Amino acid sequence: xxxxxxxxxxxxxxxxxxxxxxxxxxxxxxxxxxxxxxxxxxxxxxxxxxxxxxxxxxxxxxxxxxxxxxxxxxxxxxxxxxxxxxxxxxxxxxxxxxxxxxxxxxxxxxxxxxxxxxxxxxxxxxxxxxxxxxxxxxxxxxxxxxxxxxxxxxxxxxxxxxxxxxxxxxxxxxxxxxxxxxxxxxxxxxxxxxxxxxxxxxxxxxxxxxxxxxxxxxxxxxxxxxxxxxxxxxxxxxxxxxxxxxxxxxxxxxxxxxxxxxxxxxxxxxxxxxxxxxxxxxxxxx
Amino acid sequence: xxxxxxxxxxxxxxxxxxxxxxxxxxxxxxxxxxxxxxxxxxxxxxxxxxxxxxxxxxxxxxxxxxxxxxxxxxxxxxxxxxxxxxxxxxxxxxxxxxxxxxxxxxxxxxxxxxxxxxxxxxxxxxxxxxxxxxxxxxxxxxxxxxxxxxxxxxxxxxxxxxxxxxxxxxxxxxxxxxxxxxxxxxxxxxxxxxxxxxxxxxxxxxxxxxxxxxxxxxxxxxxxxxxxxxxxxxxxxxxxxxxxxxxxxxxxxxxxxxxxxxxxxxxxxxxxxxxxxxxxxx
Numbered sequence: 001x002x003x004x005x006x007x008x009x010x011x012x013x014x015x016x017x018x019x020x021x022x023x024x025x026x027x028x029x030x031x032x033x034x035x036x037x038x039x040x041x042x043x044x045x046x047x048x049x050x051x052x053x054x055x056x057x058x059x060x061x062x063x064x065x066x067x068x069x070x071x072x073x074x075x076x077x078x079x080x081x082x083x084x085x086x087x088x089x090x091x092x093x094x095x096x097x098x099x100x101x102x103x104x105x106x107x108x109x110x111x112x113x114x115x116x117x118x119x120x121x122x123x124x125x126x127x128x129x130x131x132x133x134x135x136x137x138x139x140x141x142x143x144x145x146x147x148x149x150x151x152x153x154x155x156x157x158x159x160x161x162x163x164x165x166x167x168x169x170x171x172x173x174x175x176x177x178x179x180x181x182x183x184x185x186x187x188x189x190x191x192x193x194x195x196x197x198x199x200x201x202x203x204x205x206x207x208x209x210x211x212x213x214x215x216x217x218x219x220x221x222x223x224x225x226x227x228x229x230x231x232x233x234x235x236x237x238x239x240x241x242x243x244x245x246x247x248x249x250x251x252x253x254x255x256x257x258x259x260x261x262x263x264x265x266x267x268x269x270x271x272x273x274x275x276x277x278x279x280x281x282x283x284x285x286x
Numbered sequence: 287x288x289x290x291x292x293x294x295x296x297x298x299x300x301x302x303x304x305x306x307x308x309x310x311x312x313x314x315x316x317x318x319x320x321x322x323x324x325x326x327x328x329x330x331x332x333x334x335x336x337x338x339x340x341x342x343x344x345x346x347x348x349x350x351x352x353x354x355x356x357x358x359x360x361x362x363x364x365x366x367x368x369x370x371x372x373x374x375x376x377x378x379x380x381x382x383x384x385x386x387x388x389x390x391x392x393x394x395x396x397x398x399x400x401x402x403x404x405x406x407x408x409x410x411x412x413x414x415x416x417x418x419x420x421x422x423x424x425x426x427x428x429x430x431x432x433x434x435x436x437x438x439x440x441x442x443x444x445x446x447x448x449x450x451x452x453x454x455x456x457x458x459x460x461x462x463x464x465x466x467x468x469x470x471x472x473x474x475x476x477x478x479x480x481x482x483x484x485x486x487x488x489x490x491x492x493x494x495x496x497x498x499x500x501x502x503x504x505x506x507x508x509x510x511x512x513x514x515x516x517x518x519x520x521x522x523x524x525x526x527x528x529x530x531x532x533x534x535x536x537x538x539x540x541x542x543x544x545x546x547x548x549x550x551x552x553x554x555x556x557x558x559x560x561x562x563x564x565x566x567x568x
Contacts, residue, residue: 002456031398177384177386177387177388178390180358180384180388181382181389181390182380182390182401182405183376183377183451184356184382184400184450185401185405185449185450185453186378186405186406186453188405191405193514195390195401196390199390200390200392202392274392275391275433276391276394276433276434276435277391277435278393278435
């Protein structure tokens, strides 16, 4: 278990300090290479458009995008203050993400628990999963109107299936021994679900949340394309109609920033919820 | 082998044995659609407070016997009774220590041990208080807030023991609980198990493939035949208690008992071995 440190005759080399130094050096290398890659990419883009090798009208250029962002921030967009657009899209995304995740977990756990239910509903769910679900956005725009509800619905539909399949699989993979043990200890069906099945499926569910936030963002933006008055998707759509490619890229940049922030939040949630899992020795995730 | 016929009488529950299996047969459906008979016509009686060991070759249905007594699995034929009551689903008063790790990895040691009382309706505070007491009894004080992955195999077994014993079971079923431990940890755990058992009034059914472990722990050893399992013979182990598991093996009487049981067990082990060789060659 814990290696007791015995009084050493000779001073041992300080392994921990060496390892810390290595880790520090690696972090710096990674950060340096990241920065370099970004500068090279943006620099090449800027240079080639300035030299006229690439048509700036179609592909814009980093300085133009930055200028566009600056105008949006300081003077607002055609649709109103930039912050409002970000907020609208954020609301749609987070709303769809939460609704889809909760429904996905409920259905996934229910079907994972009941073989009858999963046998009956299985083909329907597979069929529903096979259709391109973003198209549901068109239906929702008609059925629910052009307000926030149709975007939340579109995002939720995209999120639902990913979370559902993971929750389902997670419940199916629960260690039979743990269930037997809980039953012997006197757990009823409700406790079995909340204390054994859901915690056990949680690592699967959380893994799916990383992917599904991106999908929620897609759902919200596509929902806006089908008809909206506010939001980043609508902003991009409007820019496209004006042949304003800098505006399109500026909108995409904002969406990317939102996704990165959300990813960091989900990782923090993951570390909090599954602190019972041994820390991975290597950092494999991007 | 004593096979006393008993008739069940509800008024004499006090007189009834802790566990009684009568002509029990258990069949499983194999994934390929065949039928696999794990146990056939098995008879077994365990008295209240008795420590019984069940030995037999690999795959003879030892674990299945425990599953039947606990109510996790129903018998295909025959009767299983616990304190005179037919087993019908999981009954109260049963503790079960599994062969594989079955402590909950997402609960701390304290939460794991407190699970049983909480499931049977104790308040959170009460359950935690009792859990602390049991954690100290199995020698894990100071580890209350650790997660299972932070513990050694022996410590996880202690958690499993405390988790079972906190419910005050009248019957404790143990399925090769120490087989994954190293030899030193194992004999320590065996001694602690005996001490904990002596302080309770529980009957124990201890499944193992290790005859030495079986004799040093128990009052009675059941030898199960190569599958389909049935009781071949049972032996009373009249070694004095309290015992020190690490030393009792050196007593001459221990060797006598060992030799006697081994003569019985050896044939079954050979049968099982031959079968495995044949199925491996096929």
